[in-house]
Amino acid sequence: MKIMAVVPAYNEAETIRDVITQVEKYVKDVIVIDDGSRDLTRTKALEAGVTVISHPLNRGVGAALRTGYRIAQERKADFIIQIDGDFQHDPKYIPELLECAQEGHDIVIGSRFLNPSHKDYNVTRRSGIRFFSWVANVLGSLAVTDVTSGYRCYRGSALKCLSPLPDRHWALEQTLEAARKGLKIGEISVEMPVRNRGTSQFNVRTYALYPLRMIECVIKVLLFR
């Protein structure tokens, strides 16, 4: 059984090496997708001895994941772990994610809403995640609590039937499409404290554009997929 970890990273020089070291305790084949970082992310990842694929331009997490999935499919991975390079996702949950996927789930999401760690996030973000999870649950007949979580495990065959991700705001779109295509989606509890190192991708612009992008992706999935 081949397991691969895909780590999308943008300006994560501070954390990427520790993330790789921790992930390698559970997964031998780690691939870092450096999404056009302007710091030493690529160098630090290469020093850790893993495969690094560097985008010349920063295009967003979705674009990095798309490249990661492509490599995973080329290498014929049976299960793919997706974990952020900012250390917000603790690699100790990887065995649990894999176990859940091996029990028959096509996608397993690490949820911060199944434990108290979500309380560390500000009200706007918490409400947004709850709202979008509700949208996914209603439109996709699901019961997920954290649709925006990027800490996931995929069955290799499941990724093949999903459309390529958009460059940004990929999570709801992917989850909704997977649900509507009948893939089995599970969740496990994952503590996800607010990041205390590096810079968060969330800013005023992100918050302002998020609802619009969500509406766009819901229409896209419902009408065109």
Add this chain to the structure above:
Amino acid sequence: MASIINIAGFLLGCYFLLKSYLLIKAKKEEVTDFLVWSIAGVSLLVLTSIPQVGDMLAGYLDIRTRANTIFALAIFLLYLILFRLHTSNRNLNKQISILNEEIAVLRHNLEEQ
């Protein structure tokens, strides 16, 4: 007697036609630009030298005044241009993303060899 706005419109029309002529003279094969400049130029010249055309258009479109008709047509034209820009921008964005991914993977493959 022609009003100031008519004269200004006429001059602007001439300027637009000059722009389209310069495109031909420079042998720039920008057909869309040429069409936009020349159509805008001819429309302005017609509307300012024969004001009855504006009145007739207003009557057809059921708009009260000639000025409002011109504004409505201009807004419609701008809307079309904006939509065209939006679609070409979206397509270019998609192509950049694809190229970005391809370059990254090819560079990685080269490094591995």
